[in-house]
Amino acid sequence: xxxxxxxxxxxxxxxxxxxxxxxxxLALKGVSFDVPQGQIFGLLxxxxxxxxxLINILAGTVTKTSGTAEIWGFDIDxxxxxxxxxxxxxxxxxxxxxxxxxFEVLENQGGYYGISKPLRRSMExxxxxxxxxxxxxxxxxxxxxxxxxxxxxxxxxxxxxVLVLDEPTAGVDVELRRQLWQLVSEMxxxxxxxxxxxxxxxxxxxxxxxIAIINHGELIADKPTRDLVGMAREKLVVLxxxxxxxxxxxxxxxxxxxxxxxxxxxxxYDKDRSNAGEVMSLVQAQGYAIVDVTTREADLEDVFVKLTxxxxxx
Ligand code: ADP
Ligand code: MG
Numbered sequence: 001x002x003x004x005x006x007x008x009x010x011x012x013x014x015x016x017x018x019x020x021x022x023x024x025x026l027a028l029k030g031v032s033f034d035v036p037q038g039q040i041f042g043l044l045x046x047x048x049x050x051x052x053x054l055i056n057i058l059a060g061t062v063t064k065t066s067g068t069a070e071i072w073g074f075d076i077d078x079x080x081x082x083x084x085x086x087x088x089x090x091x092x093x094x095x096x097x098x099x100x101x102x103f104e105v106l107e108n109q110g111g112y113y114g115i116s117k118p119l120r121r122s123m124e125x126x127x128x129x130x131x132x133x134x135x136x137x138x139x140x141x142x143x144x145x146x147x148x149x150x151x152x153x154x155x156x157x158x159x160x161x162v163l164v165l166d167e168p169t170a171g172v173d174v175e176l177r178r179q180l181w182q183l184v185s186e187m188x189x190x191x192x193x194x195x196x197x198x199x200x201x202x203x204x205x206x207x208x209x210x211i212a213i214i215n216h217g218e219l220i221a222d223k224p225t226r227d228l229v230g231m232a233r234e235k236l237v238v239l240x241x242x243x244x245x246x247x248x249x250x251x252x253x254x255x256x257x258x259x260x261x262x263x264x265x266x267x268x269y270d271k272d273r274s275n276a277g278e279v280m281s282l283v284q285a286q287g288y289a290i291v292d293v294t295t296r297e298a299d300l301e302d303v304f305v306k307l308t309x310x311x312x313x314x
Contacts, residue, residue, distance in 0.1 A: 003037060004037070004073055005034035005035055005036055005037065006035045006036065006037045006038075006039075006071070006072060006161065006162050006193040007034065007035035007058070007069070007070065007071055007072075007162065007193075007195065008034050008035075008068075008069070008070040009031060009032055009033055009034070009054070009067070009068075009069050010032045010067055010068045010069070011030045011031070011032055011066065011067040011068070012028050012030065012031045012032070012054065012057065012064060012066075012067035012068075012069060013026075013028055013029065013030050013031075013064065013065045013066045013067050014026075014027045014028040014050070014053050014054075014057065014062065014064055014065050014217075015027070015065045026217055027050045027053040027217050028050045028053055028054060028057075028064075028065075028067075028217045029216075029217040029218050030067065030218075031050070031054065031067075031214065031217070031218065031219045032067075032219065033212050033219055033222045035162075035193065035195055035210075036193075036209075036210065037161075037193050038188075038191065038193055039188075039193060039194070039208075039209040039210055040184065040185070040188050040194045040196070040207055040208045040209050040210075041193070041194065041195045041196075041208060041209065041210050041211075041212070042195075042196055042197075042198060042203075042204035042207065042208030042210070042211040042212070042225075043055075043195060043196070043197040043198075043212050043214060044197075044198055044199070044201065044204045044211055044212065044213045044214070045197070045199065045213060045214040045215055046199055046215065047199060048216075049199075049214045049215050049216065049217070050214055050216075050217040051166065051167070051197040051214060052092055052166055052167075052197070053217075054214070055089065055091075055092075055164055055166045055195075055197060056091075057069060057076070058071060058076065058087060058089070058164065059087070059089045059091070059164075060076065060080065060084060069083075070083070071083040071086045071087050071162060072086035072087075072161055072162060074086060085113070085158060085160065086160050086161055086162055087160050087162045087163075087164060088154075088155030088156050088157070088158065088160040088162070088163045088164070089155055089163075089164045089165075089166070090148075090151045090152055090154075090155045090163070090164065090165040090166065090168060091151075091166055092166040092167045092170070092197075094144075094147050094148065094151060096139060096147075096150075096151070096154070097139065098138065098139050098140035099138060099139070099140070100138070100139055101135065101136045101137060101138055101139065102126060102131055102134050102135055102136075102137065102139060102142070102146075102150050102153075103122050103123070103126065103135040103136060105139060105150060105154060106120070106122035106125055106126065106153055106154060106157055107120060107122050109154050109157040109158075110122065110157050110158075113157060113158040115157070115158065120157075121157075122135075122157075123135065125153040125156055125157065126153060128153065128156070128183075128186075128187075129149040129150065129152050129153045129183060130149065130179075130183075131146060131149055131150060131153065134146060144172065144176070145172065145175075145176035145179060145180075148168060148172070148176070148180060149179070149180075149183065152165070152168075152180075152183060152187075156187070156192075160192075161191075161192065161193060162192070162193045162194075162195065163184075163187055163192050163193070163194050163195070164194075164195045164196070165180075165184065165194070165195070165196040165197070166196075166197050167196075167197050167198060167199070168180050168184070168196060168198075169181075169198065169200065169203060170198075170199070177203075181203075181206065181207055184196065184207060185207070196208070204225070205225060205228075205229060208225050209224065209225060210222075210223065210224050210225060211223060211224075211225050211228050213307055215307075220307045221307050228303060229303075233270055233271055233272060234255060234268050234269070234270065234271070234302075235268070235269055235270075235271040235276070235295065235296070235297050236266060236267070236268050236295065236296045236297075237266070237267050237269070237276050237279050237280070237293060237294070237295045237296075238260065238264065238265070238266045238267075238293070238294045238295075238296075239264070239265050239266075239267065239280065239283060239288075239290050239292070239293050240263055240264050240290070240291045240292035240293070241263045241264070241265065241283070241288045241289065241290060241291060242263070242288060242289040242290075242291055243263065243288070244262045244263055245259060245262070245263065245265055245288075248265065249265070249267075249282065249283045249286045249288070251282045253269055253270075253273055253274040253278065253279070253282070254267050254268070254269055254279070254282075255268045255269055255270060256268040263291075265283075267279055267283075271297070276293070276295050280293065
């Protein structure tokens with residue numbers, strides 16, 4: 001494939017309709033985005049946003065209501081077989097037969113994909129995920145972290161160009177989280193396009209080249225991480241002044257100046273272009289004395305809150 005996107009999603013809608021009565025749930029409300037080849041792409045959103053629904057549609061375990069999806073140029077309806085071969089998925093829930101050994105788990109998966117024995121690379125994959133010494137242990141004796149890594153190896157058995165991990169680090173400890181980040185980065189360096197869902201902002205920021213944010217089944221952002229973090233370049237200073245504010249102080253260095261009460265103003269500025277001291281001097285130069293001051297740095301959390309608190313359709 002040339003430089004087509006690894007995944008193309010258009011107007012994807014999913015309505016869960018309960019078997020008997022009950023209310024239908026619109027989990028995806030017409031989502032469109034591309035995952036560029038060769039990247040680590042983060043699908044970020046709070047619990048219930050629709051991340052797993054979207055991943056499971058790609059995996060073929062959830063049937064979409066409408067819209068289209070292509071994986072590596074293959075439409076998931078018209079070319080299901082090729083689309084499936086182009087993607088490896090590590091589901092959110094850890095499930096596999098506890099009585100097989102890691103080596104057997106990978107051999108079975110290879111068989112499922114019709115890979116002949118001599119062409120299977122189970123040991124190599126176990127080495128990749130640092131489980132070679134556990135090849136013949138029974139799966140149920142593996143720690144949670146080892147199980148996650150085994151699932152990554154299982155997803156890679158058929159050497160797909162795209163690896164998707166659904167919340168790989170939800171509820172895992174710091175050490176394991178670091179291991180998984182490292183593993184994901186290694187896979188990506190070897191040319192695999194990686195998509196991961198997460199509700200951890202710092203994870204997406206640390207790991208991903210590009211981040212899409214989904215909330216209540218709607219896409220609310222889709223940007224290079226750098227740009228999204230750029231939105232967090234703002235800093236806030238809240239000033240209590242000695243008297244009521246008539247005309248708002250203004251200056252080219254201020255991005256925004258808002259009244260927060262009769263004598264309180266909140267000034268937003270670009271931390272690359274100004275600083276709290278300068279902001280205060282500028283206000284003082286306009287004839288106010290400053291009685292109190294607090295400052296706050298915006299971070300990705302603020303960007304997220306800002307984006308997700310906007311009413312739907314705004
Ligand atoms: P996320 O992975 O972002 O936490 P999900 O895709 O799991 O979100 O869920 C999105 C919404 O769809 C939630 O409101 C969830 O309750 C609902 N949902 C998920 N699976 C089902 C299902 N099988 N039947 C009905 N509703 C579902
Ligand atoms: Mg989920």
